[in-house]
Amino acid sequence: MYSSSPADAPLVREPLHAPVAHLVRGGVVEGIHYGSVVVLDTDGRVRFQLGDIEAAFYPRSAVKPVQAVAMLRAGLPLDGELLSLAAASHSGEERHLAGTRRILELAGLAEDDLRNVPDMPFDPVVRDAWVREGRMPSRLAQNCSGKHAAMLWTAKLNGWSLDDYLDPAHPLQRTIAATVEDLTGQPAARVTVDGCGAPLFAISLHGLARALARITTAAPGTPEARVADAMREHAEMASGSGRDVAALMRAVPGLLAKDGFEGVQVAALPDGRAVAVKIADGANRARIPVAAAALARAGVDPALLTEFAGEPLLGGGEPVGSVRPVRALDPAPAAARA
16 A cells, blocks of 8 residues: 555655564563564565555665765765765764864865764763863764765865755755665655754665665675775774674674664665664664564574664663564574575
8 A cells, every 4th residue: 555666756654653662671561662674685675574664754874875875976085994984973982083084184174164063972981071071062073074074075076065065956965865866766755954964865764775785785896885895894983882883783794784863773784685674763772673683584693683682671770671672573484594
């Protein structure tokens, strides 16, 4: 009833989310997280779905690998850890700030050229240290600064204006929009503004999974493959030293993964298997357990995913429960794993 072809923009409607995780305390279901999950097979077909995978939604920072591909297609000469940073929602560690400064230096630009919103570091430990030291919010510390520095350099290389590089009508943003459409297989349903100030495109969860699968299966040396290689080889630059998404990429060989605010997670393997998750209430505590369950459903060995079962629920300081993915997300039979 709610399916759509890749040629169509996803429909803007209230998503028909389904239960994806239970909050279980002392053997009783205390709460339910709703959301949607899609698992793609190696041939791009939907192996498993739960909830509403075709409704328009905002992928938030989970779309950054696609934005990075667009910039490489437009001539951005980055690879390695700086390319990973260009696709990052970084933690604000000193290496992230230094990397952003380096991108700006290579472009012949300065921090004042950035148009992202000043903020404190995303990582709570790093943020607390900033507060103790009396440091103020900055554009460098904001978790999207690497992407914005890369956007500025891409614009400069192409002779495009810099002051308005975040305008949806800017050539840079039109280039990114075209790449989003190309890799997801669908036009965006809406364009709005993300928290950092950059344009944000409403796509489908299915389209997000499809885009990451296309990135991980691309031929070596292509912009897509360069982004995948950079993020996998420098996972901490794409996130942070204590972040679950970096740990997930280290745990599963060949996996490319990216998180996004409001409970979004996408991940794909080199053979094209991919998963995408949206937690309806944006709860971060359900994001990784559900994504790990989806990866097991895709055929990833569950033994590689045990550390991503989620934080325990505490009572009196002792574990008394957990966030558990629903039974529909139980791993596929062992014969289907690879």
